[in-house]
Amino acid sequence: xxxxxxxxxxxxxxxxxxxxxxxxxxxxxxxxxxxxxxxxxxxxxxxxxxxxxxxxxxxxxxxxxxxxxxxxxxxxxxxxxxxxxxxxxxxxxxxxxxxxxxxxxxxxxxxxxxxxxxxxxxxxxxxxxxxxxxxxxxxxxxxxxxxxxxxxxxxxxxxxxxxxxxxxxxxxxxxxxxxxxxxxxxxxxxxxxxxxxxxxxxxxxxxxxxxxxxxxxxxxxxxxxxxxxxxxxxxxxxxxxxxxxxxxxxxxxxxxxxxxxxxxxxxxxxxxxxxxxxxxxxxxxxxxxxxxxxxxxxxxxxxxxxxxxxxxxxxxxxxxxxxxxxxxxxxxxxxxxxxxxxxxxxxxxxxxxxxxxxxxxxxxxxxxxxxxxxxxxxxxxxxxxxxxxxxxxxxxxxxxxxxxxxxxxxxxxxxxxxxxxxxxxxxxxxxxxxxxxxxxxxxxxxxxxxxxxxxxxxxxxxxxxxxxxxxxxxxxxxxxxxxxxxxxxxxxxxxxxxxxxxxxxxxxxxxxxxxxxxxxxxxxxxxxxxxxxxxxxxxxxxxxxxxxxxxxxxxxxxxxxxxxxxxxxxxxxxxxxxxxxx
Amino acid sequence: xxxxxxxxxxxxxxxxxxxxxxxxxxxxxxxxxxxxxxxxxxxxxxxxxxxxxxxxxxxxxxxxxxxxxxxxxxxxxxxxxxxxxxxxxxxxxxxxxxxxxxxxxxxxxxxxxxxxxxxxxxxxxxxxxxxxxxxxxxxxxxxxxxxxxxxxxxxxxxxxxxxxxxxxxxxxxxxxxxxxxxxxxxxxxxxxxxxxxxxxxxxxxxxxxxxxxxxxxxxxxxxxxxxxxxxxxxxxxxxxxxxxxxxxxxxxxxxxxxxxxxxxxxxxxxxxxxxxxxxxxxxxxxxxxxxxxxxxxxxxxxxxxxxxxxxxxxxxxxxxx
Numbered sequence: 001x002x003x004x005x006x007x008x009x010x011x012x013x014x015x016x017x018x019x020x021x022x023x024x025x026x027x028x029x030x031x032x033x034x035x036x037x038x039x040x041x042x043x044x045x046x047x048x049x050x051x052x053x054x055x056x057x058x059x060x061x062x063x064x065x066x067x068x069x070x071x072x073x074x075x076x077x078x079x080x081x082x083x084x085x086x087x088x089x090x091x092x093x094x095x096x097x098x099x100x101x102x103x104x105x106x107x108x109x110x111x112x113x114x115x116x117x118x119x120x121x122x123x124x125x126x127x128x129x130x131x132x133x134x135x136x137x138x139x140x141x142x143x144x145x146x147x148x149x150x151x152x153x154x155x156x157x158x159x160x161x162x163x164x165x166x167x168x169x170x171x172x173x174x175x176x177x178x179x180x181x182x183x184x185x186x187x188x189x190x191x192x193x194x195x196x197x198x199x200x201x202x203x204x205x206x207x208x209x210x211x212x213x214x215x216x217x218x219x220x221x222x223x224x225x226x227x228x229x230x231x232x233x234x235x236x237x238x239x240x241x242x243x244x245x246x247x248x249x250x251x252x253x254x255x256x257x258x259x260x261x262x263x264x265x266x267x268x269x270x271x272x273x274x275x276x277x278x279x280x281x282x283x284x285x286x287x288x289x290x291x292x293x294x295x296x297x298x299x300x301x302x303x304x305x306x307x308x309x310x311x312x313x314x315x316x317x318x319x320x321x322x323x324x325x326x327x328x329x330x331x332x333x334x335x336x337x338x339x340x341x342x343x344x345x346x347x348x349x350x351x352x353x354x355x356x357x358x359x360x361x362x363x364x365x366x367x368x369x370x371x372x373x374x375x376x377x378x379x380x381x382x383x384x385x386x387x388x389x390x391x392x393x394x395x396x397x398x399x400x401x402x403x404x405x406x407x408x409x410x411x412x413x414x415x416x417x418x419x420x421x422x423x424x425x426x427x428x429x430x431x432x433x434x435x436x437x438x439x440x441x442x443x444x445x446x447x448x449x450x451x452x453x454x455x456x457x458x459x460x461x462x463x464x465x466x467x468x469x470x471x472x473x474x475x476x477x478x479x480x481x482x483x484x485x486x487x488x489x490x491x492x493x494x495x496x497x498x499x500x501x502x503x504x505x506x507x508x509x510x511x512x513x514x515x516x517x518x519x520x521x522x523x524x525x526x527x528x529x530x531x532x533x534x535x536x537x538x539x540x541x542x543x544x545x546x547x548x549x550x551x552x553x554x555x556x557x558x559x560x561x562x563x564x565x566x567x568x569x570x571x572x573x574x575x576x577x578x579x580x581x582x
Numbered sequence: 583x584x585x586x587x588x589x590x591x592x593x594x595x596x597x598x599x600x601x602x603x604x605x606x607x608x609x610x611x612x613x614x615x616x617x618x619x620x621x622x623x624x625x626x627x628x629x630x631x632x633x634x635x636x637x638x639x640x641x642x643x644x645x646x647x648x649x650x651x652x653x654x655x656x657x658x659x660x661x662x663x664x665x666x667x668x669x670x671x672x673x674x675x676x677x678x679x680x681x682x683x684x685x686x687x688x689x690x691x692x693x694x695x696x697x698x699x700x701x702x703x704x705x706x707x708x709x710x711x712x713x714x715x716x717x718x719x720x721x722x723x724x725x726x727x728x729x730x731x732x733x734x735x736x737x738x739x740x741x742x743x744x745x746x747x748x749x750x751x752x753x754x755x756x757x758x759x760x761x762x763x764x765x766x767x768x769x770x771x772x773x774x775x776x777x778x779x780x781x782x783x784x785x786x787x788x789x790x791x792x793x794x795x796x797x798x799x800x801x802x803x804x805x806x807x808x809x810x811x812x813x814x815x816x817x818x819x820x821x822x823x824x825x826x827x828x829x830x831x832x833x834x835x836x837x838x839x840x841x842x843x844x845x846x847x848x849x850x851x852x853x854x855x856x857x858x859x860x861x862x863x864x865x866x867x868x869x870x871x872x873x874x875x876x877x878x879x880x881x882x883x884x885x886x887x888x889x890x891x892x893x894x895x896x897x898x899x900x901x902x903x
Contacts, residue, residue, distance in 0.1 A: 043749050044720040149630060174746060175661035177629040177775050178849040208749045211778070211853070248721075248751035253778055253853045253875070258877025260854075265886060279860030284883055286866065286889055336659070447678070450685070457674060534645055536662035537683045537730070542750065 001068045001086070001200045003032040003055065008064030009225040010054050011047030016478055020554060030221065030228045032166075032204060037188065039213055039234075040206040042223035045342070048206040049092065052224060053054035053295040055204065056089035058496045060227060075231040077503045084499045085113060086201075088164035092171045094155035096525075097493045098143040099517040103154060106143060109514065110158040113499035130160035131187065149180065158497070165201025167191060173209040181212055189216050204376045211253040215274065216236075335451025337558040344438045349431045350571030354579035355420065357572065358428050364568060372510035374441040377455035381484070382437055390426045397422035440477055451476025475530070486522050490515045591653070592738045592769040593618040593641055593660075598650035598793075600636060610636045612792040613650065620737065623761075623770040623802075625780045627849075628789035634773045637789065638742045641701040642769055655738055658687055661731035665743040667723035670730075676702055676718070680730045682744060687734065691769040706761055721752025738769045745776065757782055769881060777844065778852035780804075782875040788847065796843050801871045804855045806840035854878040 005027055032038055039049050053059040055066060057079030061576050066073040068083050068183065090095060100106045116124070132153040138146065143154060152175075161169070161497070172184055195201040207213050214220075220237045222230040224247050230240065237244070238258065244250025254273045262268055263276060266285040272278055290379045349361035368380070398419030402411045440448065453470035460466050494500070494511040502508055507515065583869060593616065600611040610633045618641075628634045633893050639645040642662035643654045654660050664670055673679030680698035702708050705725055710718060710815070711854060724744060731739055741760065745753035761782065764770050770774050772783065780786050786803040789797035840861075844851045851859070861867070868886065872878040 044747075044752060136584040147631075150611060169859075175630070176778060178627075179629045179847075183848075208747075210750070245751075248749050250750055254748065255854045256875035260875040261857075261882060264879045266882060275856035275860050278853075278857045282857070282861055283864050283866060285882075286885060392855065402792065478674075526669060529664070529666060530672075531672045532644070533664060536642060536670075537663065537686070537734075566836065 003166065003227065004032055004067040004070075005030040005032075006065045006067065007226070008051075008066065009047075009055070009062040010051035010223070010224045013064060013503075016273055023409070030231060032202060033219070034200050034202055035192070036218040037192040037205065038215060038221055039217040040204055040221050040223055041208065041210060044208070046224045046247075047226035048223050049170050050226070051208055052089060052170050052204065053492060053496075055166070056168050056496055057084045058089065058492050063174050071539055076292070081501045084501070085162075086164050087166045087168065088159045088162050088170065089496045090156055090159050090167070090169045091489075091493055092174060094159075095148060095151035096518055097490070097497070098151060099514050101142060102140055103143055103146075105138045106154065106158050107161055110162055111499050114162065114183050124161045124163065128157040129161055131184065132157040132191075136350040139522060143462070160573075162252060165195065165198075167201075167203050169203070169205045171207055172213055173207060185212070185216050188213075192216075192218075208249070210249065214254065215250070215271045219478070221294075222249070231558075235273065237268055238273045287504055292414045299307045300319050304417050331459065333561055334554055334558045335447040337561050338448065338555065339451055339455055341552055341561055344569045345435055345572075346432055348569040349428060349435070349574060353576060357426050357432065357575045361431040361572065362427055362434070362574075365431045365438065367443070368438045369434055372438055372441055373399045374437055378437060378441055382433055384528075385431055386426075390423065392432070394419045394423045448477065448539060479527070479530070482526055483523065486519055486526070487515070490519050490522070561566060586652070591617045592620050592655060593771070594651070594653040595637075595640065596651040598640060598652060599648045600640065600645065601648045602632075607779070609648070610792050611621045611640065614789075614792070614794050615795065616641075616787060616797075618738065618769045618771060620769050621764060621767045622782045623764050623772060623787060624769055624787055625769060625783035626773045626787045626789065627775070627777065627780065632789040633792040634789055634889075635742050636742045636792075638771065638773055641738070642740045654734070658683075658734045659736055660740065661736040661739045662736055663728050663731050663739065663741040663744050665746050667720050667747065670721060670727040671715040674714055675712050675873075676707050676726050676729075678717070679726060680713070683730055683734050698733060701729055704762075705729040705732075705890045706755070721754070721755070722753065724748055725756055725759065728759060732763055732768075735871055738771065739763065740771045740773075742774060743774045744772070745779065745870065747772070768825050777849060781852070788843070788848070798843075800873055802843070804844050804847075804851050804873065805858075805871045806842045 008030070011324060013183045040051065042048050050059060052425050055073075057073055057220070060074050060077050060079075068086070071080060071083065073079055073083050077138065077219075098106055100109060104125070107121070107128070111121050111124065115575060125139070129138075130138055133159060134150065134153050138150070138154075143151060156172075158354070166365060169188075171182060172188075176184060188205065192203050195203070204211060214234045214237070217234050219230055220232060220234055221228075222237075222243070230243060232240070238252075241251055241255045241259065257278065258273065261282065266282050268281050272281055276467045287579070345361075345364070347357075349365070352361055353360045398414045398416065400415050400418070402413065439449065449470045452473060453467050453564055454469065456464070456466045489512070494507065494514040496506050500508055500511065500515065590866070595614055596615075598611050598614045599609055601609045608725040613638060615635075616624075616637070626634055626637060636645065639662070640647055640652060641654055642660050643652070643657070644662065664892060671679055677695070677698055681691070681694045684697060685695035689697065699708065699711065702711050702896060705728075707726060709724065710722065715723060715726075723760045724747070728739075728741070730742065739760070745757060748756065757779070758798050760770055760772070772779070774780070783800055786796065786798060786800050787794060788803070842851070844855075850856070850869065852873075854872050854877065858872050858879055870877070870881055872881045872886075
């Protein structure tokens with residue numbers, strides 16, 4: 001079952017067009033052959049992981065199509081269900097994906113879509129555990145009590161147990177030490193050989209560790225900017241030094257060694273790239289010295305690194321200083337002014353009691369977001385779930401049932417005033433949410449944090465811990481986008497493991513624990529990492545309030561904004577008085 | 583080396599033991615001695631769980647130890663760079679990220695901005711100074727984390743597997759930046775799993791199960807001769823440190839060719855060293871123990887030169903007779 005790629009683009013590269021074009025044809029067409037281990041290489045951000053997810057039916061391609069045996073995998077945003085059962089994907093850092101109460105539970109979850117008889121499940125589980133060097137005694141244990149390395153093996157084992165034709169692995173060497181590496185290489189070769197014997201399926205391994213994996217690969221794909229750029233055998237890749245350098249994946253150790261030996265006058269056939277062969281070639285060249293001896297600058301000290309001068313002093317060259325002022329353009333509105341405006345308007349919106357007043361508040365906040373050019377994605381992220389919640393709550397609040405008429409549809413009614421009250425309360429909150437969106441979208445959370453600390457610094461006289469409060473507020477703002485990213489990652493893992501037939505991006509209710517447990521663990525980990533990063537940056541004690549920035553004077557823009565906010569507050573308060581209480 | 587001019591060590595660990603409260607029976611670090619001088623680049627290698635990361639955190643002063651003495655520079659003087667570039671960005675743009683640390687030091691914002699820009703310029707990140715972090719590549723973000731640490735003008739920088747998530751080009755850029763700082767006298771402690779990176783170090787320290795089992799030059803690590811377990815000696819007046827004793831599990835196997843320390847640990851050395859080993863087993867020895875491809879090339883060229891001289895000498899001798 002070979003895989004064919006037709007004009008496939010896996011990701012929109014963030015650096016599209018920055019790398020030099022290598023003049024390769026490809027245009028996204030490619031073939032993954034049965035019985036082969038294909039290495040997927042490319043610069044960071046090339047879309048290698050996206051390609052694996054596209055091949056595994058988790059994320060639809062940006063454009064193009066994937067064919068298994070001539071059958072298209074993708075129909076719109078849905079993957080063909082029969083093909084999903086024939087592919088397995090091991091994500092990066094797989095140890096984070098475990099969620100079940102027992103090791104056995106992990107296997108049950110991964111094997112459920114295959115509807116196997118119990119004895120076959122047991123056999124597959126035992127074989128997969130043995131294949132990854134784990135003992136069947138751990139089956140009743142909780143995965144949480146295994147060591148990091150065991151958790152990783154277990155996660156890989158759950159995928160191996162599905163015995164799919166195709167196996168895709170994302171960066172399997174990341175975080176492995178030099179001792180565990182040979183075991184991994186052996187396992188990969190064994191998996192490839194099994195598929196070769198069966199005559200169907202193969203392995204695709206995305207990696208940046210070329211030196212380790214090249215020796216066991218059958219074929220190499222160079223992937224960049226979301227597209228296939230070059231394909232060939234490992235021996236051919238070794239000769240493509242310029243190409244590797246152009247795409248930031250080289251020179252590899254093999255290439256550098258070969259180049260040095262060639263420069264020393266050793267006659268090297270193209271296919272030679274392992275230590276024994278290279279040494280033999282050197283020995284041969286010594287027995288039959290070439291006519292031409294290389295020039296040797298013997299005592300040249302080896303330069304550890306290209307000198308990348310970093311001025312140690314604070315002084316800035318004049319040209320850079322001038323440029324610096326241009327680069328360091330301050331945010332459009334001072335953070336203190338933002339906080340002030342936001343607080344004033346929040347006060348005004350919360351004071352509204354009449355629907356028209358609330359509506360005015362929503363329109364005002366929306367207008368501010370529009371003017372600040374808040375990105376559409378941020379709008380959607382906030383608005384979409386909120387709209388659903390509002391609609392549901394409003395409908396629910398309006399429903400009533402009069403038991404006097406007995407259990408019948410006639411007793412059910414809808415009270416518009418009750419629904420409106422709920423709608424109004426939720427809309428008022430929506431206006432506040434939009435104001436928060438405006439507050440965070442225009443300037444960075446760090447500026448907001450410093451603005452807050454600066455505004456509140458007089459409170460320190462009364463022993464109010466202003467700086468920690470402001471830092472906490474800033475970090476919470478920093479943390480919020482991470483939650484969305486991690487949620488996306490674990491829903492993809494759940495889709496891949498559960499062979500979900502739902503539209504890409506949707507999540508089944510039954511997958512919620514599969515997502516939520518690793519998500520929470522990952523968020524705790526993230527918080528811990530962030531705390532460590534803060535500590536590592538020298539933040540050991542509670543920070544002192546940052547010194548006032550003499551350059552951060554308020555310009556007319558800030559005064560106008562605050563004046564506008566005061567005016568709007570006055571309008572809102574007046575509106576409250578004018579409109580009759582509802 | 584700068585160490586000779588300044589004999590006071592930047593970092594000094596003596597008999598450091600560390601046990602976590604939930605596993606009191608198992609020490610993560612078991613009496614580790616480590617002295618690092620200004621301008622030194624010490625690479626720390628060890629398997630997962632050998633205590634490498636813990637050692638880094640102890641050296642950075644982030645973990646209190648159970649026993650032993652730790653002398654490291656006070657807070658801004660030591661900086662720690664972690665493996666995951668995603669978890670280290672504190673600011674929203676590179677400029678803000680570098681400024682964050684500086685303002686925490688009490689540098690006035692305007693001066694901090696200038697200093698941050700100069701450091702970003704030197705790191706080649708000036709073009710993206712105001713680009714949101716999520717639009718940078720992983721390599722750029724890791725470069726930024728290191729830049730932000732270096733902008734604090736530390737005397738010691740500890741990097742915990744900084745290149746683990748980077749491609750070859752980004753890893754080379756990062757090493758070049760750290761090497762430039764090392765040339766200015768900054769002491770570097772570099773944890774790694776990539777043995778090819780040891781070539782950049784002035785010293786290699788190997789950890790096994792929380793014990794220091796090797797402390798010597800990269801050449802002593804990759805080549806068997808002189809005896810790998812010999813104590814590490816320096817020209818410093820106070821060579822208080824020595825190899826942490828022979829670990830029981832690592833007695834050298836009897837073999838015709840003495841195994842290098844790297845091989846004794848069961849690790850595969852980088853390709854140039856492998857080629858040199860293969861040459862040596864064929865009786866071809868170039869004497870100067872190459873670590874990198876370039877050194878291997880020079881070594882082979884020297885071998886060829888010597889052989890042709892020998893051939894020419896032989897010819898001269900025949901002519902004379």
